[in-house]
Amino acid sequence: MPGRVTRPSTKSAAVHRGKPALRVLGTSVSLIEPIRTRAEQDLGITLDFIIEDGTSAQRIAALYPEAFDVYDQWFHNIDLIWPARSIQPLDLTRIERWDEINDLPKRGRLNADAETAPGGNPAHRLYVQEDGELGSQPTGHISMLPTVHNADSFAMAAGGENAESWAALLDNAHTGRVAVQSDAAIGVIDLILAARAAGWTEFRDPGNLTVREIDTLVDMLLARRRKGHFKAFWATEAEASALFEADRVNVSSMWWQGFVALRRRGVPVTMAAPREGYRGWYGGLALSRDLDDRRRDAAYAYLNWWLSGYAGAVMARNNAHISNPETARAHMSAAEWDYWYGGKPAGEDLRCPYGRVIVRQGERYPGGSYADRLGRIAIWNSVMDEHNYLVRRWTEFLKL
Template sequence: MRKTDISATRRKLLKGSLATWLTAGSVPFAIGKEKPLVRVMGTHVTLQESLKQQALQDLGIRLAYHPGGSATILQKAAINPSSFDLYEQWSNSINVLWRAKSIQPLEKKRITYWDEVNSLTKTGKVTPNAKIGAGDAPHKIINVQADGTLGAQHTDEISFLPYVHNVDSFGYNRQNLPTELNNDKESWGWLLDSRFSGKVGIVNDPTIGLFDLALAAQAKGFITFNDIGNISRAEMDGLFSLLIELKQLDHFSGFWTSVPESVRFMSTNRVFIESMFSPAVSQLNGNNIPVTFAAPKEGYRGWHGVMCLSAATHGRVKDAAYEYMNWWLSGWPGAFIARQGYYISNPLRSKPYLSEAEWQYWYEGKPATEALKGPDGIISVAKGSQRSGGSYEDRFSNVAVWNTVMPTYEYSLQKWYEFITS
């Protein structure tokens, strides 16, 4: 699509959104008054300057981005809802924030594109035959029930805006892959393979890194979980006994807390294999470091981005927060994050902002018919390459477990910190 066509499409969509606000009897901000400031707390993967600048251009509000490490910002948001207006992270944060009463329900009727949101957060499946995956599949925790709990039964209120999502695994430098593994199917077990000892990195997040390592331990046959989405205390003890022993043998090189740090781990050869998020793979490939984002034979660890409204946010700032949430589903943002390997909940609205080659590669899983650039403008996908795991539907039909806050959450925190400090 030509640039002029894209600009015209965006103007048309935004004009339609404005008409919706006017019809509803509200506008983003009152004329003659200072524009409201929306403070967004979240992660580096979506709180990017390019997104902020585009939102400022498209919307009549002010924005303050506060990115940070996932565990740190979750703790801050749970304790102090007045520190943010919108919180955006992964679905495993929802139960923590909801139980802490740090966030308030969202009204479906105020989500402009709710009807376009696909079935993943509404039914748990992108296709009828997809497996849902263990743990907190997003459709189980999105709807606010009559008794104030979160569940799958559809209601008029939701706990989060469904927007960015993906399946994660691990990344590895192909130049440093042991020869014996060249013809093997990729497996989570590689994270605990002795041939990588001393060169393994793990994300330092007890609701994410824990599942990477649980999947790895199970894949290696070290332990079998009755339900990997609900690990018991006894199973947790067995898992961490193993992990602490491996750490004391220096199997792990480090634990990263942000995407930029994971990029440094790999680019400096501190690690050959590590927990990884898609933007890091895109950046490393753009820097000519041959990293592959694995498609493990055991299935992926799924995550769903959540955008939540602080319990302390009201009035004009709340209106502006809805404005910003609706902007995220308006087309351009979904195309931007597609170029770093992420999906959006209403992909067809973003399709006009992607070239045919981009759409075919990122969503349909087809070989790239031309070199493709990442969101930073640097080529990150070589012509002829194909996305690991296949299409959007293929990838989300193969989720082994979702990022989850288990009933043993408090105990898992204790065991996690014992592990990383051992």
């Protein structure tokens, strides 16, 4: 992946002013201030949030287990982290609400009759097998605790067409005004969906391209880039939001948290509900292999706190879902639950975690209910078998 990460500080945060302390490494998707302050209050611990972009967080987690206590990121990255043995198996006997977690991360689908989507399906890398590898066969240990997730698409500037297809990312009508996520395990998936929707090409397994398929896709994207089609590439939702705020793009890959940030600042954009389905992502919490007993106890308490309801409600207001929604429901108003999970029109104005109105009364969540959207995942974020080759070609595309 492009860029380099400076060796992080390895100073332990085991004790701070007499309280147990944890260093939590992750991204701004879930490491937000309302989560930190409430968890500290409820648990009597100190939290140091180490916020990086996704690529940097993944590298630190793989290379420097002494630099963090809890790793908060995405399941598809476990394919790069687990082989480094920088995180430890989680003991399910210490996860208090494991039975409340729904089937999406455990079986890869909400509906037992539905097909599982290709790519980095969390169920395929959830359980630690007897040989130490990861798989879908249930055991007493897991790689990460499933927490926040959603089905992402792309955003359109106000006044533009209400796009219903991923092909909008490649539409000539938007040449010079298109932005894409820069992480190869995410941005490539968006463009695979776009290429298929535009009729450019098909793939044997769209979540795991061959070398030849990577070359075909990237060569087509390079040709489009030479014509000035792509305006920018972004690493964080803040960067994506800034592109719309500065009126530099018409259409961009978008995480739902970026959409909330734009709404919070009053920037009018719409989020697409593409007919081809969504790009799915799943987040989770893992523990560094270097934890001593005291920090490990505090870390398990923090993991259990995430499933206790409050965090799930906060993340709903930031447009992400939690793995045990019914527990979060007790911390949400009826209007919030009906909008964020039920797909019903908002019964009142709804606010983000920072208190700003982001949904007006009568608005409906694009794409419908939680079950409707999470049941239409086309491809999960993915670290492919040919990931190293993909990154080389993707970097060529980004740097042209």
